[in-house]
Amino acid sequence: MATQKKQSGPRRHAPMRTCVGCRSGRPKREMVRVVATVEGVQVDPTGKKSGRGAYLCRSRSCWDLGLKKERLAASLRAVIDAPARERLRQYAETLPPTESEDQVVNEGRSDP
């Protein structure tokens, strides 16, 4: 009804990113960026590190999917070595198992 006045600025709509785990699109600021740097793949909470990035929801299940199926590695076009994998897992441990409002649908096991 009432027309809301939006903040003036160059931002027309929230930038969307696709989660490499569940493949759903979300506003970038609700997601966590992972970046491939010369030091290896790492979590980039600030979103400002340079390098090829990928985005994941703030839910552990998405990180599990991204790591298990190598989607994250494919998206980053990088190898996720053991230390990097451990870092990502540790970060995922701090996240809720799944998101309460938007439950991740199980895709079913269709591994080739």
Ligand SMILES: [Zn+2]
């Ligand atoms: Zn996700």
